[in-house]
Amino acid sequence: MSAVNMPEAITAATRKPDEISGMEKRSSAWRRGGMPASRFRAGKVVLWVLVIGFALLFMYPFAWLVAASLKPRGQVFDNRLVPETFVWSNYADVWDQLPLLSWLFNSVSIALLAAGAVAISSTMVAFGFAQFRFPGRGVLFGLVLATMMLPGAVTMVPVYLIWKEVGLLGTWAPLWAFNLFGSAFYIFLQRQFLLGLPRELFEAARMDGASYWRIFWRIVMPLSIPSFIIVFLFEFQASWNNLQAALIYLNAGSVEEFTAPLGIAYAMTRYSPTAGGQGDYQYVMVASLLVTLPMLVLFAFGQRYFIEGIATTGRKG
């Protein structure tokens, strides 16, 4: 299956896995060769104008979101970047308008469970694939990679029925528990990392009489923390954003049981102008901002890991 061959091919094309974060270092020096100084300077100006222009375009919706969250009821739809009147009380009132605290609590809990479970289980499985020799290893790992090609829609209905059969519908389990079994992409990511660890390390530990289980917790886990963090952050974000699973599993329950994305979808309907006049859409804006902020904080602290993880995706295939 060609899906299995692709990763090696792409890995081969870009060899150095550890230099991604310093990507700005390779600067534009090569462009300078042979270009007249004036043309070079003009080019530099155009470059900066474009870069800053795009930055403004990318930031505009954020600025707009902040502005809209501070507008009074009737003005949310006005296209004005600075509100005419600042309604700071939106931020106080939103908690009464929507069970936002419950939503955030649900989302944080589920995301922590999902990310923690998948990071530990995927590391375990990756360790098995990276450092043990056993019959069928290549075929099984090929299967791991192949499952990445499977659209979630194919298993959506039966997985729902599985949770129904075991009586866990209406709990949080369907939103995270499958992560206990590892996830193909993360297994791949962790395996790439663990392959880089010398086998002698484990052999030495074995000689000292350490069990494989002990080696896993005492040596593998501590050593794989950088890639562990990548997996954790990726899954935390994925879980935090997951709308469809919440729609399937939580929509029938009470509003307090929603996750943040489902809650905002619900709030959009409740306050949108089409559903009965110019609604209190400012609350949707406040809620959206409060749901986005944790992700921005996460990125502020984990940027290196996010960028590295994404770039690794590109090498993976």
Next chain:
Amino acid sequence: MGSTVAEGVAQGAGAAPSTVRASRLTRRGRQRYNRREAIAGYLFISPWIVGFLIFTAGAMIWSLVIAFSDYSLATGEMRPVGTRNFENLIEDPRVATSLANTLFYAVMAVPLEIVFALGLAMLLSRLGRGSGIFRTIYYLPKMTPAVATAAVFFLLLNGNTGAINQGLAAIGIEGPQWLIDPAWVKPSIVLMSMWAVSGTMVIFLAALKNVPRELYEVSSIDGAGPVRQFVSITLPMISPALFFNTIVLSIAAFQTFDQAYLLFWRDQNNAAPEASLFYAVYLFQQAFRQFNFGFASAMAWLMFVIIMIVTAIQMRFGNRFVYYEGGR
């Protein structure tokens, strides 16, 4: 007692030589394995094996069975109906509509995303010192949850008062009714995906960084201009990333759900333009609004087959022009 000590010694002494042995091939050419190590290996991958058997292989088989059955959620009864679900797929005009919408969207979105992401990556790669902060800014939309993006763009795309049309009006263009006019429904979702294109951009950035600088220096001595350099050096050197991004974005485009659902199909009491009916949205509605599990499963398999075909075509085509450094 004695036996455990002996075992411990054997194990301790055996650890290193046994692995040497394992890596050697026997005369028959079959690899020999250390039994202890093999069992431990299976135990470590056992979570995945269990998950695979239940949530992938088992679920796929079950899905296939449901696709050929009439499933009643209330009673849990499953009645085989042969190919009727698939016949219904063909007869239901909304399946064709949603498929056409999704394909149209993919054909429009993927090339635009690729060009835009590559453009941004090339800008940043030329920037030198200040590029870190801009990379961060460009990446922020990718961190924004889809619901928040949709909630904001719901207002920005408003045909009368939205910022986008007012911006267009400022330069003398009358903007369309993005969220109402059937012709502009899909472009508005393309616009949102362009805003969050930075994941693709980061992959291009990493690829661009790996292009040897000497190639540009040598070629510029030979008199190659920027366009020539782009076509003859940059494109071939980053073709694996180009290839990868195209495949990943195409698969994602086929499964577009969040934005279409949030902007158009969230509210069941409101009519939405049929032009916004994406395949994944219709599938979801059939499965979890109508609970037509058989029909929905048939739809899912059709989607799977289409994705496989498109990916296979892309791979066949891609292998022709993708340049792998050092061969394959």
